[in-house]
Amino acid sequence: MAIGIDPTVDFAFKRVLGSPEHASLTVNFLNAVLADEHVIRSVEFLNPFLDKDFEEDKLAILDIRARDDRGRWLNVEIQTTLPGKLPERLTYYVASQYVGQMREGQRYGDLCDSIGICVLEGIRFPQVPDIHLDFRFRSRDAGLKLSDSLQIHLLELPKYAAPADNVPITDPVEKWVYFLQSAEHQTREQLVARLGEETFSEAAGVLEMIARTPRERELYEARLKLQRDEQSRLDAALAQGLEKGQYLGRIQLLESLLGQDTSPTDALKARSVDELQALEADLQRRLRERDLG
Incomplete structure (x- = not known):
């Protein structure tokens, strides 16, 4: 075994x-x-x-x-x-x-x-x-x-x-x-x-x-769980970072199409994913209104 x-x-x-x-x-x-x-x-x-x-x-x-x-x-x-x-x-x-x-x-x-x-x-x-x-x-x-x-x-x-x-x-x-x-x-x-x-x-x-040894096994399993939780946290942070990166590129492109200065990358990174999503939606709305006008 x-x-x-x-x-x-x-x-x-x-x-x-x-x-x-x-x-x-x-x-x-x-x-x-x-x-x-x-x-x-x-x-x-x-x-x-x-x-x-x-x-x-x-x-x-x-x-x-x-x-x-x-x-x-x-x-x-x-x-x-x-x-x-x-x-x-x-x-x-x-x-x-x-x-x-x-x-x-x-x-x-x-x-x-x-x-x-x-x-x-x-x-x-x-x-x-x-x-x-x-x-x-x-x-x-x-x-x-x-x-x-x-x-x-x-x-x-x-x-x-x-x-x-x-x-x-x-x-x-x-x-x-x-x-x-x-x-x-x-x-x-x-x-x-x-x-x-x-x-x-x-x-x-x-x-x-x-x-x-039951006590040894218990301590080992607790440490293994801690290790896996840390890996999951890092994986989630990486996934969020990738998602943010996609938003950054689209937001800066939309700003450029609107003829305005693009937001600094660091400033955008400081925002949450929800905030970036809302900003992108607002820029898309403004671009549509401009094109329709």
């Missing part, structure tokens, strides 16, 4: 990658994404998952904050939508995490790297096929490295297409992307057979725990 728990729901995502009792999963994930010559051996969770905290704050941000055994500061999150100003927000988080290390009397050389990893269920950079995007300080032309002190990594899940069943998945990042995309609809045994690592047996076990 399929696991039935979606690991891209942030509650499940943090259970898998933000629990001290399953720190080996976080280490495996970080080594896959960062792919450094220095292998991470351990992590310290700075905001471990606490049921009590979550129950008291249903809108809690379930990111994962940790420090690795080299002292680097890490923030891992999943986004099921593409919020506005995402690059700016990620930059702010990483910069704040870096600056926040500084204490009186401390030297710049004592600061450790600050790294943000954002898993996206949307595509922010459709112009490139890369699933994993790695942003750091580099010169534009010569490719010279200034610093790795600030890093932002994006994993754009929709770009990944799993190979045929008889083709092994060997890339560490692809294994995690496959798990995040497919675990809900597979069994633990199928995942292990496909990915060839016991790591994913443990990860699947965390999802199974959520599925069979």
Whole structure:
């Protein structure tokens, strides 16, 4: 029977990658994404998952904050939508995490790297096929490295297409992307057979725990509903924006035909759909009266 728990729901995502009792999963994930010559051996969770905290704050941000055994500061999150100003927000988080290390009397050389990893269920950079995007300080032309002190990594899940069943998945990042995309609809045994690592047996076990524990399932379902409601809200806003856009074009055309200055786009956008509809109807009436006259 399929696991039935979606690991891209942030509650499940943090259970898998933000629990001290399953720190080996976080280490495996970080080594896959960062792919450094220095292998991470351990992590310290700075905001471990606490049921009590979550129950008291249903809108809690379930990111994962940790420090690795080299002292680097890490923030891992999943986004099921593409919020506005995402690059700016990620930059702010990483910069704040870096600056926040500084204490009186401390030297710049004592600061450790600050790294943000954002898993996206949307595509922010459709112009490139890369699933994993790695942003750091580099010169534009010569490719010279200034610093790795600030890093932002994006994993754009929709770009990944799993190979045929008889083709092994060997890339560490692809294994995690496959798990995040497919675990809900597979069994633990199928995942292990496909990915060839016991790591994913443990990860699947965390999802199974959520599925069979009534309180865990309740918290997961509540978070899933919140996630779906947010997506519906964004879809409705997008649909309204498209509808407004259609009205804007027609209104400005009618104003032009009437020989009057066209209304500023920003002013029209500030109006409700009902107001735009009424304005269009009034302009059409005036145009008809003019033509009849």
